[in-house]
Amino acid sequence: MAELRGVGIGLGVAQGPVARMSEPLPTPGDGPSTLSIGEETARVREAVGAVARELEQRGAQAGGAAQDVLEAQAMMAEDPTLEQEVDDRIAQGKSAEFAVFDAFASFRDQLVALGGYLGERAADLDDVAQRVIARLRGVAAPGVPDPGHPFVLVAKDLAPADTALLDLDKVLALVTTEGGPTSHTAILAREKSIVAVVGAAAAKDLADGETVIVDAAAGVVTTEPTAAELERAQNRADARAAQASAPITPGALADGTAIPLLANLGKPEGAEEAVALGAEGVGLFRTEFLFLSSTHAPTVEQQRESYTKLLSAFPGQKVVVRVLDAGADKPLAFLNDAHEENPALGLRGIRALRASEDILREQLTALAEADAATRHTEAGPADLWVMAPMIATVEETDYFTALAREYGIKTAGVMVEVPSSALLADRILRVADFASIGTNDLTQYTLAADRLLGSVAGFQDPWHPAVLQLIRDVGQAGRENGKPVGICGEAAADPLLAVVLVGLGATSLSMAPTALADVRASLLEHTLAEARGIAEAAIAADDAASARTAAREAASR
Incomplete structure (x- = not known):
């Protein structure tokens, strides 16, 4: 028996035989083509178009965040610049397969050099290239295997197109050798409630067919388990399934301390699922979806319609809306089209909104009007809270809260995502009505590690x-x-980290709706005093891995 360690996603445990992700297609040779330039060009157009349509179709089936990612991949496949690069190579007498491989590889290297969001998209580009080359060769694209029985999927990492449509009746668990707790694969695993351990480097040596136990709660993959270990794992899985089907109760600690459990949403259409899974309101509604798919800002009327739909879904409950957080990995031409060497440290969040204040004023107008429109619903109005992203100073806090109140917003707060706002929190909270901590960006800026850059993923750990x-x-x-x-x-x-966060002073927790059940169960195991003790054990450690281990040991005591 051996234990392979990584980062667990959720509290699940599963067991089964390994099926490894297929290897990438062999690199095409760069010899001359036996077909004419016109024939090779026509082959590429057909293959690229077919792959783009397939990605769009997969996205439509998957919905949610996966749909956005896959539609972006489809656009990437048909990028005019890439098309020209491929055509240039075919004009030099190269085969369609090599032209695609070489042009996409060149484009990929450019993205990696740019870093940040674009650097992270390099892996998506590799996936598109593999799919186009497979189409040209008339073979299946590398992807999720189908051994004909349920299996534990082991991969270096998963492309969005593969993760989006995983057959959850077949995939018992997911193990990746790369990636961290905020990687694309980890986020989608949470969204789909897949038992997963990511970043388990030693899993590269697992063989097809061998039985393993994947314990997300411990972040461990156990090889060659004994019959007794398999039975214990199954008992845990059964108990967790029973727990998930139990009546949903409000979030609370073992001593009755209320900890509201809220949902992170990106579109109003996600409200129904969030309510069904026990969300007690919305802790983060991202308004970017209204802006990112457009070449110009949406009208007040368009925004009001979406916000009204959202507020109507949560009568009598808190709904926290974040005004537009653009810039960095979400550039908008109509907000800030200036080139920035390091956009993560540039004109983003509240800075970008102040530079285009009319957009912020229109958004606040729409929110206030939606709030007024839902004031007199039969079930009672939602409790609208509005917050600004990327606040770094007390002055920015003054600016935003004053502007929000000018439009009749009763509860105006700030996102704490930059170390400066955390260090000045005592002064900021004299002005703002509340604070919401965005741990992804706070980790990025605290450890100077771009959260979208794979080479520093090991630093991107909120523990x-x-x-x-x-x-x-x-x-x-x-x-x-x-x-x-x-x-x-x-x-x-993260169920254990949720306990730590409450011990550190968090009064509510907001997450992907599928994570609510695990976090609810984890909180119920500890009193507030115990949560504070677990938090102190974690904070006394020297690094993220040690903090996680210290918290786990303190929790077990």
Whole structure:
């Protein structure tokens, strides 16, 4: 028996035989083509078009975040610049297969050099190239295997197109050798409630057919398990399934301390599922979906319609809306089209909105009108809270809260995503009505590690004591000022880390709706005093891995 360690996603446990992801297609040779330039060009057009349509179809089937990613991949496949690069190589007498391989590889290298969001898209480009080449060769694209029975999928990482349509009746669990807790694969695993361990480098040596136990709660993959270990794992899985089917109760600790469990949503259409899974409101509604698919800002009327739909889905419950967070990995030509060497440190969030204040004013107008339109519903109005992204100073807090109140927004708060706002939280919370901590960006800026750059993924871990210490500072400032402090980053979806966050002063937790059941169950195991003790054990560690281990040991005691 051996234990392969990685980062677990959720609390699930599963067992079964390994099926490895197929290897990439062999590199095409660069010899001359036996077909004419016209024939090769026609082959490429057909293959690229077929792959783009397939990606769009998969996206439509998958819905949610996966649909956005796959539609972006389809656009990438038909990018005019790439098309020209392929045509140039075919004009030099190369085969369609080599032209696609070489042009996509060149484009990929450019994206990697740019880093950030575009650098992260390089892996998506590799996937598109493999699919186009497979189409040209008339073979199946590398992807998820189908051994004819349920299996544990082991892969280096998963392309969005593969993750989006995993057959959850067949895939018992997912193990990747790369990636971290905020990787694309990890986020989609949470969204689909897949038992997963990511970043388990030693899993590269697992063989097809061997039986393993995947324990997400412990972040461990056990090889060659004994019959007794398999039975214990099955008992845990059965108990968890029974727990998931139990009546949904409000989020609370074992001593009755209420910890509202809220949903992170990107579109109003996700409200129904969130309510069904037990969300007690919305802790983060991202308004970017209204803006990112357009070449110009949506009208007040278009925005009001979406916000009204959202508020109507949560009568009597808190709904926290974040005004537009654009810039960095979400560039918008109509907001900021200037080239920036390092956009993550540039004109993004509240800075970009101040530079185009009319967009912010229109958004606040639409929110206020939607709030007014839902005031007199039979089930009672939603409790609208509005917050600004990427607040770094007290002055920015003054600016946003004053502007929000000018439009009649009763509860105006800030996102704490930058170390400066965490360090100044006591002063910021004298002004703002609440704070919500975005752990993804807070981790990125605290550890100077781009959260979309694979080469520094190991630093992108919210368990790091430096990040936990900043969260504790914000929690303490909230208590001293009598202001609520929520968590709306991916960290809140980690069941053990959720206990730590409450111990550090978080008064509510917001996450992907599918994570609510695990977090609810985890909180019910500990009192507030115990949560504070577990948090202290984690924050006393020297690194993220040690903090996770220390918290697990403290929780078990």
